[in-house]
Amino acid sequence: MKGTLDWQIATVKAIRPETAQVKSFTLTLPEWTPHRAGQHYDIRLTAEDGYQAQRSYSIASEPERAGEIDLTVERIPDGEASTYLHDVLIPGDRIEVRGPIGGYFVWEATARKRLFLPSREDPVLLIGGGSGVVPLMSMLRHRAAAGAKNPACLLYSSRNFEDVIYYDELEKLRAKGDGLQVVHTLTRSQPQGWKGYARRIDRDMLSEVTRPLGGSPQVFICGPTLLVEAAADTLVKIGVKPAQIRTERFGPSGTTAGG
Amino acid sequence: MEETRDINRELMLDANATAGLLREIFGVEMTAEPTECATCGNEAEIGSLLAFVQGPGITLRCSACENVVLRITQTPEAIYLDARGAVYLRLARPAG
Numbered sequence: 001m002k003g004t005l006d007w008q009i010a011t012v013k014a015i016r017p018e019t020a021q022v023k024s025f026t027l028t029l030p031e032w033t034p035h036r037a038g039q040h041y042d043i044r045l046t047a048e049d050g051y052q053a054q055r056s057y058s059i060a061s062e063p064e065r066a067g068e069i070d071l072t073v074e075r076i077p078d079g080e081a082s083t084y085l086h087d088v089l090i091p092g093d094r095i096e097v098r099g100p101i102g103g104y105f106v107w108e109a110t111a112r113k114r115l116f117l118p119s120r121e122d123p124v125l126l127i128g129g130g131s132g133v134v135p136l137m138s139m140l141r142h143r144a145a146a147g148a149k150n151p152a153c154l155l156y157s158s159r160n161f162e163d164v165i166y167y168d169e170l171e172k173l174r175a176k177g178d179g180l181q182v183v184h185t186l187t188r189s190q191p192q193g194w195k196g197y198a199r200r201i202d203r204d205m206l207s208e209v210t211r212p213l214g215g216s217p218q219v220f221i222c223g224p225t226l227l228v229e230a231a232a233d234t235l236v237k238i239g240v241k242p243a244q245i246r247t248e249r250f251g252p253s254g255t256t257a258g259g
Numbered sequence: 260m261e262e263t264r265d266i267n268r269e270l271m272l273d274a275n276a277t278a279g280l281l282r283e284i285f286g287v288e289m290t291a292e293p294t295e296c297a298t299c300g301n302e303a304e305i306g307s308l309l310a311f312v313q314g315p316g317i318t319l320r321c322s323a324c325e326n327v328v329l330r331i332t333q334t335p336e337a338i339y340l341d342a343r344g345a346v347y348l349r350l351a352r353p354a355g
Contacts, residue, residue, distance in 0.1 A: 005282045042279045056276060102278035103291030104306020225269060246307070249272050 005098055006031070007044060012093045013068060018165045022131060023086055024060060024072045027097065034063040037142040038106040038135045038220065038248075041071060041099030045081055055081040058134040058222075058248075059100065062141035072165065074131040105248045107139040107220060109146035123151040123213035127201065127231050129223025130158060132250060136222060137166055140180065144173055151217070153181040155209050157201055157227065159188040183209055201227065203234050216240055222248040267311055274308035274319050280331065281305065284338055287350055295346035299324035305348075 010027040017023050040056045061070035075086040089095070107124060126136040133156050140154060158164045164184065174182040185197030185205065197205055210217060219235060221228050228249045236242055274281075274290060281289040290306030301323035308319040308328055316332035321344070330341040342348065 005279065040278075056279065098279065101282060101288075102275050102306065103288045104275045104278070104304050105273070106291070225271065243303075247273055248275055 005101070007096050007098045009094050010097045012089055012091050012095060014091055015089065018072060019163055021075045021163070022072060022165050023075070024070050025085065025089070026061075026068055026070050027095065028068045029097070032067045032069075033100065034066075035059050035069070035100030035138075036103070036106040036108055037063060037139040039100040039102045039138075040135070041069065041097050042101060043071075043081065043085075044096040044098075045084055046096070053081050056101070059138050060134045060141075061138060062145045063138075064142065064145040072131065072134045072137070105135060105220060105222070105246050107142075107218075109143050109148035121150050123217040124153075125210060125213055125217040125219045126152070126154045127219065127221040127223070128154065128156045129201075129227035130163070130250075131165065132221075132223030132227070132248070133165055134222075135248065136220060137169075139220070140170075140173055143180070144176065144178070147178075149179050151179050151213050153183060153209050153213055153217075155183045155185070155201065155205070157185045157187060157223070159186070161186055161189075161191045161194070181209070181212065201231050201234075203238065206231065206234050207238055210235070210238065210240065216244065219245040220248075221245065223250060225249045267313070270311070270313045272310040272312055273306060274310045275306040276312065277310050277317055277319070277331075278306070280317065280333075284331070284340060285348075285350055287353065289348075289350070292349040292351065294328065294348055296321035296324060296326065296328055297344050297346050298326035300346075 008029060008031045010029050012025060013028050014026040015023055040058045043055050043057060045053045057071045057073055059069050060072040073082050073085050076082045126139060128136045136154060143152060170182045174180055185199060187200050190198045219240060221231050228247045232245050232247055235245060278290045291304055293302055294305050295302045299321060301321055303322060307322050309322055311318040316330055318327055319329040320326060321328050326344060328344040332339040
């Protein structure tokens with residue numbers, strides 16, 4: 001890994017709506033380096049008067065895709081960065097980025113032995129709230145691309161069915177039968193005939209999803225602060241070691257550093 | 260007082276969110292590296308520290324005892340780093 005962390009100019013290759021408030025941006029990078037699933041990029045926007053806004057966005061794509069990355073971004077109504085990305089940016093535009101960044105909230109299917117980090121055989125539980133699913137999706141895409149077969153479960157909390165990001169792709173990943181379970185909970189409204197959970201993440205739910213993983217999986221939790229803390233605290237109460245839980249808080253409700 | 264604490268708590272992030280700044284300062288990825296809290300002796304990865312980023316500077320606190328481990332303040336000319344709360348920091352040598 002290079003020691004420097006330089007800003008570079010990425011080009012917007014494609015923009016894809018995921019839900020009403022969420023879009024995925026494919027960026028091509030002149031200085032691409034393979035990321036580790038769970039890492040993020042910093043984006044820097046500069047206004048004509050020199051004012052700069054900087055935000056971190058999780059990478060959604062798998063590192064096996066060379067030369068480009070997907071960032072999936074939720075539009076925060078008063079967010080100065082996410083509204084620009086959603087409302088102004090079009091394919092062909094250029095944008096200043098640096099990354100990949102972060103070594104803590106990372107899951108790798110390769111068995112590279114590193115201090116503290118889980119290995120590819122360990123059962124893993126991914127818990128996402130809203131757009132907190134994005135770095136977890138990078139892990140799942142990476143897991144599929146690398147052919148990992150470790151027991152894995154995504155517990156994904158959304159408000160309504162329309163707010164679920166990557167629903168179809170998650171169904172396909174689950175259907176591969178490589179040890180991945182995908183469990184949705186819809187906290188606000190549920191479509192007719194909904195068979196998944198219909199409440200906030202709680203102790204019973206966490207017990208049910210951790211049991212098939214042997215009770216003590218490696219855990220990655222990403223989402224709004226309240227969800228992250230409630231899930232982490234409850235997991236510790238049902239016997240998961242704190243050292244096995246990694247968290248990435250978004251703050252009150254928006255994205256990292258407030259959209 | 261209680262209210263202030265709650266707001267700060269609500270806006271709290273994980274130190275993983277400060278990975279870019281830490282790498283700018285130290286030149287290497289820091290969030291997966293261990294550090295030891297000088298107050299309580301808890302040893303954990305820097306990424307697991309609690310990050311308070313809404314103030315003029317950034318404060319990273321121990322996730323076990325919540326005392327300050329690192330404080331970082333940026334001015335246009337320089338970056339100030341107060342590491343009194345850390346027993347040590349580990350900087351990995353670049354591979355190869």
